[in-house]
Amino acid sequence: MKRSSMIAAATIASLLSGCGKDPVPSQYGPDPQLPQPKRGLLPNMTIAEPAKWADQRPTVPQGYAISAIATDLQIPRQTLLLPNGDILVAEGRGGSAPNLKPKDFIASYIKAQGTSPVKSGNRLTLLRDADGDGVYEVQTIFADNLNAPYGLALVNGSIFVANQDAIVRFEYQDGQTQASGRPVKVTDLPSAINHHWTKALAASADGQFLYVGIGSNSNITERGMTAEVDRAMVWQVDVQTGAHKPYATGLRNPTALAIQTSTNQLWAVVNERDEIGPDLVPDYLTSVRERAFYGWPYSYWGQNVDERVQPQDPDKVRSAIAPDYSLGSHVAALGVAFSTPTMGESFGDGVFVGEHGSWNRADPVGYKVVFVPFRNARPSGPPVDFVTGFRGSDGKTRGRPVGVTVDPRGALIVADDLSNTVWRVTVQKAAS
Amino acid sequence: MAVTIESRYSSSIHPLHAVLLAGTVPMFLGAALSDAEYASTYEIQWSNFASWLIVGGLVFGGVALLFAIIDLSRPTRRTPGAAVYFAVLLAAWIVGFFNALMHARDAWGSMPGGLVMSVITAVLACSATWFGFATPRIRGLR
Numbered sequence: 001m002k003r004s005s006m007i008a009a010a011t012i013a014s015l016l017s018g019c020g021k022d023p024v025p026s027q028y029g030p031d032p033q034l035p036q037p038k039r040g041l042l043p044n045m046t047i048a049e050p051a052k053w054a055d056q057r058p059t060v061p062q063g064y065a066i067s068a069i070a071t072d073l074q075i076p077r078q079t080l081l082l083p084n085g086d087i088l089v090a091e092g093r094g095g096s097a098p099n100l101k102p103k104d105f106i107a108s109y110i111k112a113q114g115t116s117p118v119k120s121g122n123r124l125t126l127l128r129d130a131d132g133d134g135v136y137e138v139q140t141i142f143a144d145n146l147n148a149p150y151g152l153a154l155v156n157g158s159i160f161v162a163n164q165d166a167i168v169r170f171e172y173q174d175g176q177t178q179a180s181g182r183p184v185k186v187t188d189l190p191s192a193i194n195h196h197w198t199k200a201l202a203a204s205a206d207g208q209f210l211y212v213g214i215g216s217n218s219n220i221t222e223r224g225m226t227a228e229v230d231r232a233m234v235w236q237v238d239v240q241t242g243a244h245k246p247y248a249t250g251l252r253n254p255t256a257l258a259i260q261t262s263t264n265q266l267w268a269v270v271n272e273r274d275e276i277g278p279d280l281v282p283d284y285l286t287s288v289r290e291r292a293f294y295g296w297p298y299s300y301w302g303q304n305v306d307e308r309v310q311p312q313d314p315d316k317v318r319s320a321i322a323p324d325y326s327l328g329s330h331v332a333a334l335g336v337a338f339s340t341p342t343m344g345e346s347f348g349d350g351v352f353v354g355e356h357g358s359w360n361r362a363d364p365v366g367y368k369v370v371f372v373p374f375r376n377a378r379p380s381g382p383p384v385d386f387v388t389g390f391r392g393s394d395g396k397t398r399g400r401p402v403g404v405t406v407d408p409r410g411a412l413i414v415a416d417d418l419s420n421t422v423w424r425v426t427v428q429k430a431a432s
Numbered sequence: 433m434a435v436t437i438e439s440r441y442s443s444s445i446h447p448l449h450a451v452l453l454a455g456t457v458p459m460f461l462g463a464a465l466s467d468a469e470y471a472s473t474y475e476i477q478w479s480n481f482a483s484w485l486i487v488g489g490l491v492f493g494g495v496a497l498l499f500a501i502i503d504l505s506r507p508t509r510r511t512p513g514a515a516v517y518f519a520v521l522l523a524a525w526i527v528g529f530f531n532a533l534m535h536a537r538d539a540w541g542s543m544p545g546g547l548v549m550s551v552i553t554a555v556l557a558c559s560a561t562w563f564g565f566a567t568p569r570i571r572g573l574r
Contacts (some may be wrong), residue, residue, distance in 0.1 A: 039541065041533040101483045103536035222538040224476040275538055308541040310474045 027282050028382045032326035034301060037276035044278055044362040048114035048397035053419055056398065059389035063344065063428050066387065069129070069136040069413075070422040074121025076415040077198070078256070078335070078403035079422065080152035080159070084174050086128045087136070087405070087413055089422055091121030094148025094164035094197035100223065111359055114397065116418050122146045124161065126177050127422065134426065143170060143179040151201025151257070153210060155239055160210060162199035165191035167210065167237065186210075187242035190230040193217045196271075198334075202257035203239070205264040210237040211247060211288075213254030213268060220273050220308045221297045232296045234268065234288055250294035250320060256336040256403065257288075258351070263377050269333035269353055270323065272300060276308075278361045283333045285353060285372060285379065286323035295320040325379040330358035331366035335404035335415070339371070342410040344427045350374040352386060352412055354401035367391035369401050369414055387414060387425060399423075445564060449499035452492045453521070453564045459489030460528060460557040464550040471547055479542060482550065483535040486528055489557065493525045500564075517563035524556035 026033055053068075060066045070076075073091055080088040099105045123146055128138035143161075151162030159170040161183065168183035189199055189212060196215025203210055216232035217223050234254055236247040253271040260267055266288045272281035273296070281300040293316065295302065297309045302322035305312065327333050335354025339347055350373040357367035367390040370383035390399040399416040406412055410427040444450065463485035470478035500518040531549035535542045 039537060041530060042536075100480050101536065102487045102532070103483070218538070220538045220541070222476060222479075275541065308537075308539045310540040310543075 027279060027326050027328045029379070030322075030325055032282045032301070032328075033279075034281075034304060035277060035279050037280055037307075039275055039277065043275055043360055045110065045360055046362055046364050047110055047359055048357060048364070048367075048391065048400065048418070049395060050114065050116075050418055051392075051396035051398050053398045053421075056392075057389070058387045058399065058414075058423060060387055060425050061346075061385075064425050065428050066423055066425045067134065068421045069134075069424045070125065070127050070139050071420065073125060073420040073422065074118050074123070075116060075417050076121075076125075076402070076420060076422055077150050077417060078152055078200075079405045079413045079415050080154060081405050081407055081413070082154065082172075082174075085132075085407070085409070086126055086177075087422070088142060088152055088159070089125045089127065089415060090149040090152055090161065090403075091123055091125060092146065092148040092150070092164075093120035094150070095194045096197075097193045097195040097217070097223075114359055114418075115400075116420055118420055120148060122148060124149060124152075124179075128177070134424070136424075138177065140177050142177065143183065146183075148197060150198045151212065153201045153203040155203045155207045155210070160186065160201060160203070160239075162189065162201040162212060164194055164197040164199060165189055167199075167201070167212065167242075186239075187237055187244060189235075190214055193223060193227055195223065195227075196231075196253045198253075198255055200255055200257045200268070202259055202266065204266075205259055205261065208239060210239055211235070211257050211266055212237055212244075213251070213257050215253035215255070215271075216296060219275060220306060228297070234266070247290055248288045248292045248294065250292075250296045250298075250316075251288070252296040254288075255334045256354075258336045258338055260287075260338055260377060265377075267336060267338075267351070269327070269336045270294070271332055271334075272329070273297075273306065274330070274360050276306070277329075278363065279329050282326035282329045283331050284323040285325045285327055285333070285336065285351065289321070292321050293319050294323060301326075325372065327353060327355070327370070327372075327383065328365055330361045332356035332358060333366075334402045335369075337404045337406045337412070339406055340408045342408055342427065343406065343412065344410075346384075347371050347386065350379075352404045352406065353383070354404040354414060356400045356402060356417075357391060357397070364391060367397065367400065369404055369412070386412070387423070390416070390418075445503065446499060449496055449503075450565070452496040452499070453561055455492040456489045456496065456521075456524065456557040457554075457561050459485050459492060460524070460550070460554040463489065463531075464547070464554040467543075467547040467550045471543060474540075476539065479535070479539075479546075482546070483532070486532045486535060486550070486553070489553070490525065490528050490532060493521060493528065493557065493560075496564075497521055497525055513563060513566070517560060520556060520563055521560035524553055524560050527556060528553045 123144035148164035200213030217227040355366035369387035400418040466482035
């Protein structure tokens with residue numbers, strides 16, 4: 001019944017949107033093809049149909065192995081590797097955006113079909129593999145009663161957690177399995193409405209600043225411009241004082257941040273706007289330039305004006321710069337991590353990107369972890385699949401990748417918020 | 433040929449039918465005015481109002497359509513004007529439905545098509561209400 005009604009809805013959608021299969025334009029790299037914006041009367045939607053992994057596993061390249069190191073979590077999003085090899089997992093679901101239009105009620109119901117029904121954990125879970133055999137025998141709650149924790153960073157012996165409404169700090173001693181007390185608030189973060197609630201976090205190389213990714217409060221200003229104060233930007237927060245300033249703006253939803261160690265440069269993956277077609281607008285990976293404006297909401301990929309934003313702001317559009325590297329439209333990049341040479345020859349220089357997967361596209365994309373190769377500290381080629389099989393050829397979706405973290409011992413940690421699992425991909429032998 | 437009229441009064445549409453039919457006018461008219469206000473101020477709340485007023489108009493108009501279909505199927509109620517009334521109300525409902533989809537677009541994406549469709553829907557709803565109430569129905573015509 002559910003399935004047939006979904007098919008009926010999809011059929012109606014494809015009729016009303018007045019478009020069949022389009023060839024997917026080449027959308028990787030610094031200069032993606034951008035078709036004209038278009039939208040039928042109904043948006044194209046293909047919602048993940050969740051299924052259990054059972055004895056199946058995600059697919060990894062030859063020379064690599066994957067195992068589930070933690071299961072039955074409560075919506076794992078981002079992970080943090082601690083100096084002793086322990087892994088912290090931020091678990092939770094946030095957002096309190098009210099449904100404003102009839103469409104919001106329908107869309108929120110449909111989208112919920114493709115996510116985990118598990119209750120928000122609002123906690124940090126610690127995973128430990130004491131004997132180094134790849135089995136994380138300890139799975140314990142490090143801290144709870146948090147508010148939709150997402151971004152994590154370790155700076156000078158303190159663990160910083162970006163809740164959906166504030167950055168908080170835990171003092172941390174090596175080997176600790178439980179926080180020694182309630183966290184101390186560093187600074188409040190913009191949290192009214194919280195349409196895009198995730199607060200990504202990274203620390204500068206010198207440990208002086210935190211960078212916080214704050215998503216927009218709407219797809220494309222449909223909650224009004226007053227809701228967008230302090231949104232769609234990256235903040236720079238002083239670790240000592242909590243004082244903040246906007247570091248870069250016009251980044252619609254910067255869902256993960258990472259520092260490139262060779263240059264100390266901040267990088268981000270950003271989710272771009274919806275509802276102007278299956279191939280607009282590409283989500284992207286970019287170095288984040290201080291004081292730069294990346295377009296949202298007035299324009300996309302540089303200075304392509306979005307007519308849905310009124311009144312327009314031609315001066316802002318003229319100041320908008322294009323990001324570095326397109327990951328493809330609607331892939332929903334939610335994780336980014338720089339690799340190390342220990343990840344093997346083919347995957348040693350570049351970034352891993354966790355792609356949660358599309359919902360507003362007839363032909364689903366994402367649902368995998370890709371590797372963007374770098375050379376001379378810049379992206380140097382098309383993305384390569386690293387972990388796939390989250391969405392099977394049977395159309396069923398068993399997992400959705402979020403945060404990715406590189407373990408310099410030669411492993412990639414992948415949080416999966418659909419099956420509530422943390423995966424660990426390890427190098428088996430030197431990949432060639 | 434003799435015609436016997438059992439009642440001196442013409443029968444208008446059922447009172448509930450009347451309320452629902454007349455109710456479509458302020459709904460669809462309100463949506464058109466809200467859209468006009470959004471178009472002139474860019475204040476997004478007007479667009480939200482319009483979206484809900486259109487849905488309200490569709491609910492009222494949808495039930496009124498059911499009444500109209502029932503009236504059409506009953507010979508004592510069926511008059512030439514009833515078919516015209518039904519057709520105009522159906523047209524208002526269909527345009528209103530597509531207008532609701534148009535209003536599901538984010539921000540200015542619903543414009544200017546949404547305003548045009550809202551005006552058309554409002555005019556059709558007014559016409560349908562006119563025809564619905566103006567149609568003579570003689571009770572007990574044998």
